[in-house]
Amino acid sequence: MSERVSLISGARGFVGAWLAKALLERGDRVVVLDPGPGSGRPSTLVLLGIAAEVVEVEADVRDGARCAAAIADHGVERVFHLAAKTIVGEAAQNPRECFDVNVRGTWELLCAAAEHRVEAVVVASSDKAYGAHEELPYREDFALRPTAPYEASKSAADLIARSFWHSHRLPVAVTRFANIYGGGDTNWSRLVPEAVSAAVDGRAPVLRSDGSPIRDFLYVEDCAAAYLRLAEALLEPADGVRGEAFNAGGERPYSVGEVVEQIAALAGTGVVAEVRGSGNPDGEIDRQYVDASRLRGLGWEPSVGLAEGLRRTVDWYAANPAVRPPQPD
Numbered sequence: 451m452s453e454r455v456s457l458i459s460g461a462r463g464f465v466g467a468w469l470a471k472a473l474l475e476r477g478d479r480v481v482v483l484d485p486g487p488g489s490g491r492p493s494t495l496v497l498l499g500i501a502a503e504v505v506e507v508e509a510d511v512r513d514g515a516r517c518a519a520a521i522a523d524h525g526v527e528r529v530f531h532l533a534a535k536t537i538v539g540e541a542a543q544n545p546r547e548c549f550d551v552n553v554r555g556t557w558e559l560l561c562a563a564a565e566h567r568v569e570a571v572v573v574a575s576s577d578k579a580y581g582a583h584e585e586l587p588y589r590e591d592f593a594l595r596p597t598a599p600y601e602a603s604k605s606a607a608d609l610i611a612r613s614f615w616h617s618h619r620l621p622v623a624v625t626r627f628a629n630i631y632g633g634g635d636t637n638w639s640r641l642v643p644e645a646v647s648a649a650v651d652g653r654a655p656v657l658r659s660d661g662s663p664i665r666d667f668l669y670v671e672d673c674a675a676a677y678l679r680l681a682e683a684l685l686e687p688a689d690g691v692r693g694e695a696f697n698a699g700g701e702r703p704y705s706v707g708e709v710v711e712q713i714a715a716l717a718g719t720g721v722v723a724e725v726r727g728s729g730n731p732d733g734e735i736d737r738q739y740v741d742a743s744r745l746r747g748l749g750w751e752p753s754v755g756l757a758e759g760l761r762r763t764v765d766w767y768a769a770n771p772a773v774r775p776p777q778p779d
Contacts, residue, residue, distance in 0.1 A: 456681075457481040457526040459511050459559060460533030461504065464635040465574070465673060467494035469530055472674040474503055481524045483517065484533070485510040491636040497773060498634060511555035518562035528681050529563050529571045531556060531611075534604075537639050538578075538734075541600035552603035557610055564618040570684035571622040572677055575608035575695065576601075577666070577740050579626060587666075587703075587741040590626070590695045608695065615693030621684040623691055625676065628699030628740055631759065632670030633766025638775050642667070642760075645710050646767050647774040649717035654724040661707025661723070663730045666699035666739035669759035672752040673698065679750040691748070697740035700752055700759075712757065716764045 456473050460466040461482035470480050482495070486508045495501040505524065509516035511533045520526070534552050535541055541548035556573065563571050580588050581595035594609070596602040614620040631642035638644045645655035676698045683691045710723045730736040742752075754762070767774055 454478045454528065455481065455524055455526050456528045456530065457483055457521065457524070458530045458532060459483040460531075462493040462495055463532065463536075464494050464632075464637065465630055465670060466530070466532045467498050467500070467634060468632065468670045469532070469674045469677050470495060470504055471498055471500055472671070472678060474500060476678070480504045481507060481520060481526060483507050483509050483511065483520055492773065494634040494636070497770070511559045512550065514558035514562055517559045518565055521562055521566045521568065526566070527569050529559070529568050530677055530681070531559050531571065531573045534574065535600070537637060538598070538600045539639060541603065542598060545599035548599050548603050549606070553606045553610070556607040560611060560614050560620065560622070564614060564620045569621060570681045571611075571614075571620060572680050572684070573607065573611040573622060573624050575611070575624045575626050576604045577626050577628050577697065577699070577738060578735070579605040579608050580738070582735045582738075586737060587739045588697065589741045590697055590744055612693045612695065621692045623680045623684055623693075624695040625680065626695055626697050626740065627673055627676070628666035628668045630668050630670055630673045632763050633770070636773060641706055641709065642713070642763060643767070645713045646717070646764055649714050649719055649721050650764060650768050651774060651777055652719040652721060653777060654721050655710050655714060657706065657710060657723050657725045657727060659706060659727040659730050660725060661705055661710070663706050663734065664703045664737040664739065665706060665709070666703050667709065667756055667759070668699050668752065669754040669762075672754055675753075676745060676750050679745070679748055683748050696745045698742045698745050698750070698752070699740040700756055701742055702756070703739035704756060709756070709760070712760050713764065716761055
């Protein structure tokens with residue numbers, strides 16, 4: 451049996467690199483599509499020690515011809531589209547760039563996949579595409595109600611991706627995953643990597659809220675397993691996968707205050723969180739978690755609970771001091 455060829459856009463990033471690792475472990479040949487270093491953050495492929503095991507193609511997802519060439523030249527059978535502008539604050543400051551990458555980039559890569567009849571495509575949307583809802587947990591049949599540039603860009607990409615099954619018969623599914631965490635995340639605007647790095651270094655983790663906002667957390671290896679399961683499900687004859695969206699989360703919500711308390715305890719450096727906010731920060735959803743029963747119905751379930759996932763994350767950052775952000779003077 452010949453090896454499968456999978457392409458990941460955005461694989462130098464946190465989730466994409468862990469997905470590449472999971473694909474390599476099952477025997478796939480992995481092609482990674484990225485525009486090249488430029489974020490100032492180290493490649494997570496390097497941090498995980500797998501950069502030499504993948505085929506790197508320098509290309510921007512907005513360049514449809516380059517995307518099509520990468521698929522054709524390497525005989526790509528499955529595409530995982532994770533490349534995106536993901537920092538909410540940057541999206542608000544530069545919405546034009548955010549929409550260009552997240553929306554036009556998704557369109558161009560999907561067109562390339564459809565042109566070369568790729569057998570399965572999984573596109574990363576986000577639980578943020580739902581916007582705010584009073585009813586919890588969020589289900590896939592909830593309306594997408596974005597109110598900020600990042601949310602709106604992910605909602606638009608979500609709708610475009612799902613339309614490709616109906617309009618082009620491209621086997622595609624969309625992921626709306628909760629807050630993903632684990633070792634190798636160098637996006638310090640996110641709660642877990644910043645709080646873990648601070649606590650390991652003996653600094654007080656900073657809460658921009660009063661600690662009450664509710665979130666759902668998904669360990670990165672469970673996230674990668676969900677991507678793999680969806681790609682396999684797209685090849686199966688059962689209905690209800692192609693052109694559909696799927697949630698995944700840890701299946702229990704936590705307040706951000708609880709999460710930071712656990713991180714501080716696991717770090718063992720005696721720090722206590724510094725609360726600098728009141729209520730929920732402007733522009734952020736107060737209470738959000740997802741119902742993952744639809745993906746459970748395909749045989750996936752999270753295997754790493756929050757306590758174990760945070761322990762692994764703390765251990766990873768403790769073992770990699772060079773990756774942690776410099777301590778303030």
